[in-house]
Structures are given as C-alpha cells and as structure tokens.
Amino acid sequence: MAFVVNDRSYDPPDRKLVVICLDGSADEYLDAAFDRGRMPRLREIAATGYRGLARCAMPSFTNVNNTAIVSGAPPAVTGISGNYFLDTTTGQEVMMNDASFLRCPTILAAAGGEGSRVGIVTAKDKLREILSSGLTNGITVSVEKAAELDMSAHGFETAQTLVGEPGPSIYSADASLYVLKTGAALLERNLADFLYLSTTDYIQHSFSHDEAGALEFYTAIDKWIGRLVDTGADVALTADHGMNAKHLPDGSPNIIYLETELTAAFGKGINVLLPITDPYVVHHGALGSFATIHVPSGLDVTTVKDRIAGIDGVTEVHDRETAVRLLELPGDRIGELVALSGRDVVIGKTPEHHDLTVLEGALRSHGGRYEEMVPMILSRRLSPDYKAKAMGDLRNFDVFDLICNGTEGK
Numbered sequence: 001m002a003f004v005v006n007d008r009s010y011d012p013p014d015r016k017l018v019v020i021c022l023d024g025s026a027d028e029y030l031d032a033a034f035d036r037g038r039m040p041r042l043r044e045i046a047a048t049g050y051r052g053l054a055r056c057a058m059p060s061f062t063n064v065n066n067t068a069i070v071s072g073a074p075p076a077v078t079g080i081s082g083n084y085f086l087d088t089t090t091g092q093e094v095m096m097n098d099a100s101f102l103r104c105p106t107i108l109a110a111a112g113g114e115g116s117r118v119g120i121v122t123a124k125d126k127l128r129e130i131l132s133s134g135l136t137n138g139i140t141v142s143v144e145k146a147a148e149l150d151m152s153a154h155g156f157e158t159a160q161t162l163v164g165e166p167g168p169s170i171y172s173a174d175a176s177l178y179v180l181k182t183g184a185a186l187l188e189r190n191l192a193d194f195l196y197l198s199t200t201d202y203i204q205h206s207f208s209h210d211e212a213g214a215l216e217f218y219t220a221i222d223k224w225i226g227r228l229v230d231t232g233a234d235v236a237l238t239a240d241h242g243m244n245a246k247h248l249p250d251g252s253p254n255i256i257y258l259e260t261e262l263t264a265a266f267g268k269g270i271n272v273l274l275p276i277t278d279p280y281v282v283h284h285g286a287l288g289s290f291a292t293i294h295v296p297s298g299l300d301v302t303t304v305k306d307r308i309a310g311i312d313g314v315t316e317v318h319d320r321e322t323a324v325r326l327l328e329l330p331g332d333r334i335g336e337l338v339a340l341s342g343r344d345v346v347i348g349k350t351p352e353h354h355d356l357t358v359l360e361g362a363l364r365s366h367g368g369r370y371e372e373m374v375p376m377i378l379s380r381r382l383s384p385d386y387k388a389k390a391m392g393d394l395r396n397f398d399v400f401d402l403i404c405n406g407t408e409g410k
C-alpha cells in the first residue's frame with residue numbers, strides 16, 4: 001500500500017507504526033535522563049535501533065513542526081508558518097489554528113485512504129483539528145477533550161473510557177503521559193496501526209534538563225514508550241523543537257522589545273508580529289526567538305533590516321526572499337523581514353503587549369536556531385541507504401520517511 005504525498009513516496013512495512021513527537025524535547029533532556037538511568041527502555045531502543053539528531057522546520061514552534069512532520073514537508077509547502085500571520089489584504093492578524101490554513105495533504109490522511117487504521121492523539125485540541133485534516137476514517141483524540149469527543153463509532157465511548165482514567169489538565173506532565181497512554185490503549189486493543197502521538201511542552205517550559213521535574217517526567221514517559229514497543233510496533237521518536245532558558249541571571253526574561261526599538265528609530269508604522277502567540281500563554285508569555293516584521297511602503301526595507309541586525313541579541317535577520325529560500329517559509333505569510341534571536345534571548349513587541357505576570361517561573365522558550373536540533377530515535381535499525389541519508393541534513397519531518405521506508409527487515 002505505497003502512496004505518494006507532497007512528492008514523497010511512502011511504503012510502510014506490514015507492522016504497526018508509531019511516530020511520537022515529544023514536544024520541546026531538546027536532546028539534552030534525553031541525555032540527562034539516560035545518564036541517570038531514568039530512561040532504560042528508550043536507552044535500549046536507541047542502542048539497538050537508531051539514535052541521531054535532526055533539524056526541525058523554522059520557526060522552531062509547535063504547530064509549524066507538527067504540521068511539517070505529518071506532511072513530510074517544510075512550511076513553504078504546508079503554509080503553517082506560526083500560530084499567527086498578518087493578512088495584508090485585510091490588515092487583520094489571523095490565527096492559523098484550523099485546517100483551512102493547511103495547504104497540502106498529510107501522510108496521515110493518505111495512509112488512512114490506503115487502508116491503514118490511523119490514530120492521532122494530541123494534547124491540545126486545536127492541533128488535533130489541523131493534524132486530522134483530510135482524514136476520513138481514523139481515530140482522533142485530544143487530551144483536552146478526552147471526556148467529550150464521542151468515540152462510539154470506534155467501539156469505545158470516549159478517550160477517558162478507553163484509558164480508564166480522567167483526562168488531566170493541559171498544564172501538567174500528565175497531559176503528555178495521557179497522550180502515550182491513549183496510544184498504548186489503541187495499540188493494545190488493536191484499534192489502530194498507524195499512529196501519530198503528539199505531547200505538550202509544559203514540562204520543558206518549566207524545567208531544565210537536569211531538574212527533578214524534568215527527570216521525573218522523562219522517567220514516566222519511558223515506561224509508556226516501553227509499553228508502546230511491547231505491543232510489537234515500530235516506534236520513532238522526534239521533537240517539534242528544543243527549549244532554552246531565555247532569562248537574565250536575576251530570573252527576569254531577556255527580551256528585545258523590537259517594535260518599541262523600531263518605532264523609536266523610524267516612527268510609527270512598523271508592525272512586529274510574534275507568531276508564537278497562542279491561547280496557551282502560561283507557557284511562554286507570547287515570547288519566543290522569532291519575529292516577522294511588516295515594514296510600511298514608505299520605509300526602505302534594507303535600512304530597517306540593517307538597524308535590526310545591529311541590535312545586541314539578534315542573530316539573524318532576513319528579507320522575505322531570503323527567508324523563503326533559507327528558512328523554507330511561505331512568502332505570503334511572513335512580513336518584509338524576519339528576525340531570530342540568540343540562545344538566551346527572546347523577541348517581544350512592546351512592553352505593554354506582554355503580560356509577564358502569566359509566566360510561571362523563569363522564562364524558557366524556543367522559536368529560533370538554538371532550538372533547531374532535535375532527537376531522532378527509531379526502535380529498528382536503519383537500512384544502509386537510510387543510515388547514509390541520516391548522516392546528511394536529516395529533518396524531523398523525515399520521520400515518516402524513516403519509519404515507513406528506511407528500516408531494516410521490510
């Protein structure tokens with residue numbers, strides 16, 4: 001049942017396949033847990049299967065990368081370049097949180113169309129809607145609506161009855177565990193055989209890799225990864241983006257208020273849009289290391305670009321054409337410029353725009369280059385061809401290619 005999606009072909013082996021997107025899991029989280037003996041199952045999988053690094057899609061945001069992963073394609077193809085974009089025809093900032101903004105078919109929908117029994121489990125419900133685009137006969141579950149979504153067509157009432165425990169708060173470690181528990185239940189009850197499981201990065205926004213909160217989380221995650229592998233499924237694990245501390249030594253967020261700085265230099269009219277903005281602001285206060293800048297027609301774009309490039313903490317600034325080529329972004333959903341900031345720096349709009357009181361603890365966030373490299377682990381060895389490929393510029397959105405086409409014993 002080979003199929004082609006977005007000019008790439010997929011020929012899945014006759015086994016159950018599980019792809020896990022472990023949200024915000026920079027490789028150091030796994031290293032820290034491995035070093036302390038907290039993830040024996042995943043460590044074993046990495047040793048006998050494959051472990052490497054892959055580069056995510058930019059900006060290193062959640063929806064951007066989940067969409068890229070299920071499409072096997074970068075944002076230039078998917079159209080999902082953030083949670084928000086400025087519709088220049090209306091002047092409105094538009095939230096890209098439903099499937100109408102997705103510009104391509106997904107691997108999940110195509111696999112379902114070829115007869116795979118697809119299961120999609122996400123923490124956040126908005127992501128479930130985008131990821132299940134075009135899927136006509138699969139099982140789609142979100143932890144957020146574990147008690148509500150009617151699953152009677154699939155032989156169980158709700159995700160809650162399937163898992164056997166109430167759905168947890170979205171702001172918890174349990175939200176991510178619940179994703180894996182639901183996945184394990186779908187496999188163990190033989191309800192699905194082509195799964196995409198996407199967790200949430202609440203823990204990574206809260207804890208660095210060596211803090212107890214993170215180590216406990218990965219210990220629990222490991223048990224459920226073991227459960228998934230024990231069903232006999234091939235499991236692949238990657239992440240949407242990494243995570244870094246973005247604060248000063250005193251714990252306050254390390255912010256460039258870019259619109260404020262540009263207004264001081266050029267007057268009003270420049271609009272700095274932060275596409276990390278979403279309803280889950282507790283995680284990051286709408287502060288990440290990526291911004292797109294709309295420059296009014298009266299101003300010279302290169303002059304503004306040079307000004308931004310001179311700001312301490314900005315690591316890259318590109319005009320639209322370069323951003324499309326270098327960052328694989330859809331040109332009509334970004335501004336005249338895009339800017340990225342350093343490992344410990346975020347880009348804000350104006351001080352008034354951000355409610356820093358919503359932040360729980362010191363700011364940890366993502367969005368830029370320093371959150372670009374993410375783990376790639378497979379429970380089965382790669383074929384020689386794919387091993388060679390993985391040594392090149394492997395992307396996190398190659399994960400379905402690897403698990404469908406690239407493992408030994410096909």
Ligand SMILES: [Zn+2]
Binds near residue numbers: 023024061062240241
């Ligand atoms: Zn994420």
